[in-house]
Every structure is written in C-alpha cells, then in structure tokens.
Amino acid sequence: MTNVTISAPILAETEGKRLDGVMDVSGHASGPWGRGLFEDPKARSLSRVGVVDVGSNSVRLVVFDGAARSPAYFYNEKILCGLGADLRQTGKLSSTGRKRAMAALKRFQLVAKSMEIDPLITIGTAALREAEDGDEFRKEIEQETGIQLWVIDGEEEARLSAQGVLLGWPEAEGVVCDIGGSSMELAILQDGRVGQRVTSPLAPQVLATVKGGQKGRRAFIRDQLQVLKSRLPVRGRRVYLVGGSWRAIAKIDMARCDYPLRVQHEYRLKPKSIIETTKFISSHSQAELCAMTGVSAGRMALVPLAAEVIRPLIAMLSPKEIAISSYGIREGMLYEQMPDQLRVRDPLIEACRFAEAKDARVPGFGRTLLQFVRPLFKASGPARQRLIEAACLLHDVSWRAHPDYRAEVCFDNVTRANLGGLTHEERVFLGLALLHRYKNSRANSPYARLFELLDEKDVRQAEVLGKAMRLGAMFSVEASEMEEALRWHPKKKKLEIRVLKPTAALFGEVARSRFQSLCNTLEAEGTVRFR
Numbered sequence: 001m002t003n004v005t006i007s008a009p010i011l012a013e014t015e016g017k018r019l020d021g022v023m024d025v026s027g028h029a030s031g032p033w034g035r036g037l038f039e040d041p042k043a044r045s046l047s048r049v050g051v052v053d054v055g056s057n058s059v060r061l062v063v064f065d066g067a068a069r070s071p072a073y074f075y076n077e078k079i080l081c082g083l084g085a086d087l088r089q090t091g092k093l094s095s096t097g098r099k100r101a102m103a104a105l106k107r108f109q110l111v112a113k114s115m116e117i118d119p120l121i122t123i124g125t126a127a128l129r130e131a132e133d134g135d136e137f138r139k140e141i142e143q144e145t146g147i148q149l150w151v152i153d154g155e156e157e158a159r160l161s162a163q164g165v166l167l168g169w170p171e172a173e174g175v176v177c178d179i180g181g182s183s184m185e186l187a188i189l190q191d192g193r194v195g196q197r198v199t200s201p202l203a204p205q206v207l208a209t210v211k212g213g214q215k216g217r218r219a220f221i222r223d224q225l226q227v228l229k230s231r232l233p234v235r236g237r238r239v240y241l242v243g244g245s246w247r248a249i250a251k252i253d254m255a256r257c258d259y260p261l262r263v264q265h266e267y268r269l270k271p272k273s274i275i276e277t278t279k280f281i282s283s284h285s286q287a288e289l290c291a292m293t294g295v296s297a298g299r300m301a302l303v304p305l306a307a308e309v310i311r312p313l314i315a316m317l318s319p320k321e322i323a324i325s326s327y328g329i330r331e332g333m334l335y336e337q338m339p340d341q342l343r344v345r346d347p348l349i350e351a352c353r354f355a356e357a358k359d360a361r362v363p364g365f366g367r368t369l370l371q372f373v374r375p376l377f378k379a380s381g382p383a384r385q386r387l388i389e390a391a392c393l394l395h396d397v398s399w400r401a402h403p404d405y406r407a408e409v410c411f412d413n414v415t416r417a418n419l420g421g422l423t424h425e426e427r428v429f430l431g432l433a434l435l436h437r438y439k440n441s442r443a444n445s446p447y448a449r450l451f452e453l454l455d456e457k458d459v460r461q462a463e464v465l466g467k468a469m470r471l472g473a474m475f476s477v478e479a480s481e482m483e484e485a486l487r488w489h490p491k492k493k494k495l496e497i498r499v500l501k502p503t504a505a506l507f508g509e510v511a512r513s514r515f516q517s518l519c520n521t522l523e524a525e526g527t528v529r530f531r
Helices: 041-045 095-114 126-130 134-145 154-168 213-231 244-257 271-282 286-293 303-317 329-336 347-359 365-377 382-394 406-416 424-438 456-475 501-506 509-522
Strands: 048-054 058-065 072-080 121-124 149-151 174-179 184-190 193-200 239-242 322-324 486-489 494-499 525-530
Touching: 048 095, 048 329, 058 095, 058 329, 072 095, 095 134, 121 126, 121 134, 121 329, 126 134, 126 149, 126 154, 134 149, 154 174, 154 184, 154 193, 154 239, 154 329, 174 244, 174 303, 193 213, 213 303, 239 244, 244 271, 244 286, 244 303, 244 322, 271 303, 271 322, 286 303, 347 382, 365 382, 365 456, 365 486, 382 424, 382 456, 406 424, 424 456, 456 501, 456 509, 494 501, 494 509, 509 525
Parallel strands: 048 121, 121 149, 174 239, 239 322, 494 525
Antiparallel strands: 048 058, 058 072, 174 184, 184 193, 486 494
C-alpha cells in the first residue's frame, strides 16, 4: 500500500512561552499535558482525549476519539459565555460570563468524568490573560472543580492555532489568522514550521467598545493593521481563517452563492468574494442571516464587527486564495504532542484506515482491492493515487445501511465527514467513486449539484474507480484471485481480466455484468482469460 510522504513539521522556537516549556503566564511549572501524550507506543489505543478552550466569547469541550493522526470528534459542546464582553470598559471579566463559564466547566467536568477522561486539558486565552481578575477566576475554577486552567499569551495562542491548521493540512503554507472575541492572532506557516507570530486587539468584543461609531472603528482597524503590517510583512500567500466569526462569514458566503456543499473546512474563497459577502452582511438583518445560515444569534451579533475587519485585512495580506479551517487551537494542542513519526502520516489515509478497521466486514481487504484497481490508474499522479487508496479503504464501511440507500449513504458520509487533508472537490470525487461502488448509474441522484464541482474528466474517473471497486468486491472471499487480475491497455482500449481456474466460480453472472459495466465506462473491449 502506498502512503503519501509529507515532510515532518518541526516546531519553531518560540519567542514567547510554550506549553511544553518551563513556565506559562499563569505561573505553572509545566505544560497542561504533563508528559507527551504519545510517549508510550500503546498510547495510540487511548480511546478518548478531552480539551476545553475557555475563550473570550465561548467555552468549548471537545473530546477526540482515539489518539491518532486524524482523531474523530466524539463529543463537541460549546456555550457562548461572553467572558470578555465587559473587559474593555471595566478591565474585568463579565460577571454574567463568569457564572456561565463556571457552570459550563462544572458540566464539562461531569461529562468528562462519565467518559473516564483524565486529565481534562483546559486552556484559557485573551480574556483570562488580560482581565484584572483573570488569575482570581482561574484559582476559583481550580477550587470549585479541580480543573487546572492554563492561560497562554497571544503568541502562544497563535502558534497553537497554526499547529491546528497543520493537523489538517500538513503541507499548509501561508498566514493563519485566528479571530476570537477579544484578540486576533496571525502566524506564518512555511516548510512545515510555525514561524513569526503576532497578536492584536482586532476582535469583535474590542471593536464594540471603540468610540466614534463606524468611523471610529475604521480608524482603529486601520491603525492596528499598520502595526501588524510592520511586524508581519507578508503578501500574496494563502490565508487560513480560524475562528467562529470567520466560519460564520463563510456560511453567509455559501448561502449568498448557493454553494452546494455546506462543509466549512477547506471552503475556499477569492478576495472578491469577501468584498461581496461583507456588502451582503451589511444589507441584511441579523435575523435574516441567522435564518439562512443556522448560525446562533449570539454568534451572529459579532459577525458585522468581524466583517469590518476582514475586508481591510485581506486587502493588506493580498492573498490569491482564502481557506477556512475548522481546526484551530484545540487541534493544535493535540498536534503539539505528536512525535515526528506520527506527524508525517497522511491524515486522510490514517482516518480511512481507522474506519476500515472499525467498520468494514473484511478489515484489510482495502489493501488487496487497491492492488486490483491500480492498473487502471497508472498514469495518475500522487494526489489522485491517495484518493484511490482512500476509496479502497472506505469501500465497505457503510455496509450496514439499507441496500436501497447504501450508495447515497456512502456519498453523504464521505462528503460530510470530518476529514482533514481533503479539498471539497476531492470530497466529491471520493463520494462519487463510493456511490458507484454500490450503484451503476448516478442518474436522478439527489446529489447532482455536487457533481458539478468536478470537471467531466474527474467525474468519469470517479465512475471508473467505483465500478472497478464494485467488480473487485466480488472476489473478497479469495484475495489471491486479485493479484494481477486486471490488464488495461488504454491506447488499444482493451481491458482484460484474468481469473484463476480453481476459483473460476467466483466470476459468475453478477461479476460478468459488473465487468461489462466497467468496460462500457472505459469504452473498452473486454476479455476474460482463465488461467
């Protein structure tokens, strides 16, 4: 089985304080993890890892299922507490926010206990590090819940968010921009490294307190961007947007464009789209925007302020492309502990391997199926080869679905799955291949609009892959039958299948029909040879 080789990210030496260093801004003598999560090889069998992010606007618990390269989200709960809502006026945390955050943390502690998660890793960001009573609240949390809250500085927050992007995009290069309630961080990603990082107060809760209305905010934003530009002189790189307000803007852009796939991770925008979407936001009420996107009223209240930042920010950075990342600081905390031998693995392939081992009827057959279909794709490059491998690993993980709907369930699962290292076009290609694994025709498919994300050549290649897997699955009871079974001569348009005589009965009526369907898609003459 082939595996994509990706250069191992090397942690940059930070200018500020690190979680795995001697001291954090709370004065604690070690990082929240204590020791490397993956030090022991057996650690990969860990079933659950819990991370709590106490931010200026929300408090969130994420439980990762499995300490692997591409962990699944077993549990994800967020409460909008608004800890930093009054910070600029009073210098202190919101009293209402403190109550809500404490209640959330007590709940999360009990949830984690029921899942037997120990320890529950808890991190605090801008509001807690800037508030006069931040340290007091941290101690109160520890007293009432036993949770140790680790408060980090802005540059460390930027570094962890950038590492979260690397979790999903090992090859990511450009600028990571993470917006929270009370701060916005920028970090450079290059050659698998997190480079220079800066932090700023360009965030909705801060902008809400700037005097002078929109004119005053524009002047404040302009001045802050000038500071960032002098400290981080980068232009023309891809920008990765992290944070709830950016994701809400992406949802609005999807609704405005009637984009067919509503998965936010890896959603791509052009700078021109940002301009159009900020205009769209200003011309619609918050209630209208909530109705068309499903974004909560609490989150949407911050979006117009975030929209005032994003347009001049993108103008300053001048990227050719903007990508939305669902991975951020929580994923960065997990990535922090991964050794190089785990980081170099392809997150997509690792997730597919895990799915096959957990859900397939014949775990391990995906590798054999890959050898079967490979002759059809000798001319394909590495990017396409990894999708072919992923499809073979996933070809049978949805077998529990009702046979009448199995093809659609396969497509739906993979296009909406929480997978890293996968563009939207690649999601659709993978989904379409798996649809054809169970169904010859895609006519009248409810997903027809999604197919439009692919060009005609990719649609055809996905169909060929699906039908080849559909044929190969007929031989799953006898893996040795698969060796060198297919011979494809693209110039002559001839497809040959070789069947061993002792197992010739496997190539029955249904298998012959599937072979003919594959030949038809390839517009090839088919030959069966028994040997």
